[in-house]
Amino acid sequence: MRLTLAAARQDGQRIGLVPTMGALHAGHLSLVEAAGKECQRTVVTIFVNPTQFGPGEDFDRYPRTLEADLAALSGVGADLVFAPASGEIYPPGYASFVDVGPIAQRWEGQFRPGHFRGVATIVLKLFHLAPADYAYFGRKDYQQALVIRRMIADLNVPITLRICPIVREPDGLAMSSRNRYLSADERRRALAIYEGLRIAAELARAGERNANMIAARVQEHLTTAGGMRVDYVALADPETLEPVAELRGETLVAIAAWLGKTRLIDNVTIEV
Amino acid sequence: MRLTLAAARQDGQRIGLVPTMGALHAGHLSLVEAAGKECQRTVVTIFVNPTQFGPGEDFDRYPRTLEADLAALSGVGADLVFAPASGEIYPPGYASFVDVGPIAQRWEGQFRPGHFRGVATIVLKLFHLAPADYAYFGRKDYQQALVIRRMIADLNVPITLRICPIVREPDGLAMSSRNRYLSADERRRALAIYEGLRIAAELARAGERNANMIAARVQEHLTTAGGMRVDYVALADPETLEPVAELRGETLVAIAAWLGKTRLIDNVTIEV
Numbered sequence: 001m002r003l004t005l006a007a008a009r010q011d012g013q014r015i016g017l018v019p020t021m022g023a024l025h026a027g028h029l030s031l032v033e034a035a036g037k038e039c040q041r042t043v044v045t046i047f048v049n050p051t052q053f054g055p056g057e058d059f060d061r062y063p064r065t066l067e068a069d070l071a072a073l074s075g076v077g078a079d080l081v082f083a084p085a086s087g088e089i090y091p092p093g094y095a096s097f098v099d100v101g102p103i104a105q106r107w108e109g110q111f112r113p114g115h116f117r118g119v120a121t122i123v124l125k126l127f128h129l130a131p132a133d134y135a136y137f138g139r140k141d142y143q144q145a146l147v148i149r150r151m152i153a154d155l156n157v158p159i160t161l162r163i164c165p166i167v168r169e170p171d172g173l174a175m176s177s178r179n180r181y182l183s184a185d186e187r188r189r190a191l192a193i194y195e196g197l198r199i200a201a202e203l204a205r206a207g208e209r210n211a212n213m214i215a216a217r218v219q220e221h222l223t224t225a226g227g228m229r230v231d232y233v234a235l236a237d238p239e240t241l242e243p244v245a246e247l248r249g250e251t252l253v254a255i256a257a258w259l260g261k262t263r264l265i266d267n268v269t270i271e272v
Numbered sequence: 273m274r275l276t277l278a279a280a281r282q283d284g285q286r287i288g289l290v291p292t293m294g295a296l297h298a299g300h301l302s303l304v305e306a307a308g309k310e311c312q313r314t315v316v317t318i319f320v321n322p323t324q325f326g327p328g329e330d331f332d333r334y335p336r337t338l339e340a341d342l343a344a345l346s347g348v349g350a351d352l353v354f355a356p357a358s359g360e361i362y363p364p365g366y367a368s369f370v371d372v373g374p375i376a377q378r379w380e381g382q383f384r385p386g387h388f389r390g391v392a393t394i395v396l397k398l399f400h401l402a403p404a405d406y407a408y409f410g411r412k413d414y415q416q417a418l419v420i421r422r423m424i425a426d427l428n429v430p431i432t433l434r435i436c437p438i439v440r441e442p443d444g445l446a447m448s449s450r451n452r453y454l455s456a457d458e459r460r461r462a463l464a465i466y467e468g469l470r471i472a473a474e475l476a477r478a479g480e481r482n483a484n485m486i487a488a489r490v491q492e493h494l495t496t497a498g499g500m501r502v503d504y505v506a507l508a509d510p511e512t513l514e515p516v517a518e519l520r521g522e523t524l525v526a527i528a529a530w531l532g533k534t535r536l537i538d539n540v541t542i543e544v
Contacts, residue, residue, distance in 0.1 A: 101367025
């Protein structure tokens with residue numbers, strides 16, 4: 001991989017990297033397309049990273065669909081696919097981890113302790129294994145993108161981060177590899193997340209500035225219309241992820257909620 | 273720095289990196305010379321890294337001798353010197369750290385909590401800031417070399433580590449920037465460290481295999497002949513740094529001891 005990419009760089013080609021866990025959907029493919037627009041070589045990695053799953057999470061049942069992934073990637077111009085085995089990435093004696101500090105502690109970090117440590121570590125390893133000029137991540141994992149941005153800046157990683165828009169199903173549900181866990185009934189109720197984000201935006205547009213008030217209305221919708229168990233409805237500063245009490249300028253609204261055994265996340269930024 | 277090194281690499285030059293905290297002595301210069309033997313470009317970094325000093329350690333009084341360092345480096349063929357300001361390396365909001373696990377916990381790690389976290393972090397940053405093919409570290413900081421080796425392997429850092437021999441004063445004292453803290457009397461007594469390592473080697477050569485017995489004899493020499501306060505006399509596996517009970521094959525003997533306010537370290541590997 002390194003020799004191939006070094007030769008490409010020698011030829012003046014820009015290299016794009018799209019790290020994924022496979023089970024690719026249109027959201028992932030939009031990242032590959034974004035890479036194709038500014039890079040001459042696009043590398044896609046497929047690795048279900050065990051260190052970012054907590055005990056009892058869905059590592060074992062996470063969908064592995066390599067053949068379908070490769071077929072999908074060949075249709076959107078990926079040049080190289082790197083799909084290592086777990087033992088290549090974490091050989092016996094493996095011990096090193098990257099911690100990015102406070103940005104990883106709240107929200108997802110609170111409900112998934114150790115998750116972002118695993119994410120930062122695998123992403124840094126992939127940056128080293130497939131040295132690229134640009135790395136493409138989806139905005140659906142908003143906090144993850146900030147964690148990676150923090151790591152790149154702090155550790156002086158020579159790569160430029162691109163955060164790409166959320167891709168949604170026609171009814172508004174954010175694309176996710178985990179959507180395939182949903183039963184037909186859960187799939188219908190999952191829409192309450194997107195509706196919740198729209199409720200927040202509409203309340204803000206109508207003049208509501210109290211973050212707790214908005215969060216409570218969203219949470220109510222998730223539980224009543226969606227029948228969900230809610231991990232959080234965050235109204236937070238989009239840069240620091242600190243909770244806000246009152247809406248001013250840009251505010252991130254982020255949701256994590258459970259439909260049965262499936263945990264979904266989504267977010268939107270609203271401006272007042 | 274990156275553009276310069278990218279251009280050099282484009283020209284097929286091998287790049288060597290020698291990370292230092294300045295206050296250069298013949299040990300450092302031997303690293304630059306080793307780099308010069310296998311690389312066409314040698315980068316020396318000079319940065320007294322605050323994150324590897326604990327509270328109450330000697331960060332503030334650590335010798336800063338930039339002009340003398342530059343003069344010394346020009347004599348041994350260094351091509352580029354990178355001496356950043358602290359605020360460039362750790363700007364406000366800095367939060368990311370690398371932890372390399374068990375290899376960093378014992379010995380130095382026990383007496384200097386957080387030390388190797390700071391070391392691993394700054395070294396990784398320097399690897400990113402001055403991308404090189406080879407990195408040169410001295411064997412005097414034996415555990416540090418293992419920490420960096422672990423980090424490079426675990427995080428797939430695209431660099432090859434070279435660990436170079438300890439350079440000693442004519443009487444045997446290992447070269448160290450901290451030797452300049454020593455009073456004339458302390459300098460004389462400091463030799464007990466080297467003598468202690470030789471005592472260990474001679475005991476092993478004479479057939480002693482009991483590690484505790486050897487450690488006790490060394491410790492006694494440090495306290496009586498050296499008047500030192502001893503942090504540890506380690507007899508350990510040279511790969512894992514786990515303590516050994518009985519000498520077999522190669523054993524690392526490592527010492528950390530205080531002369532007044534100056535803490536010195538040294539080590540040797542003995543084979544039976």
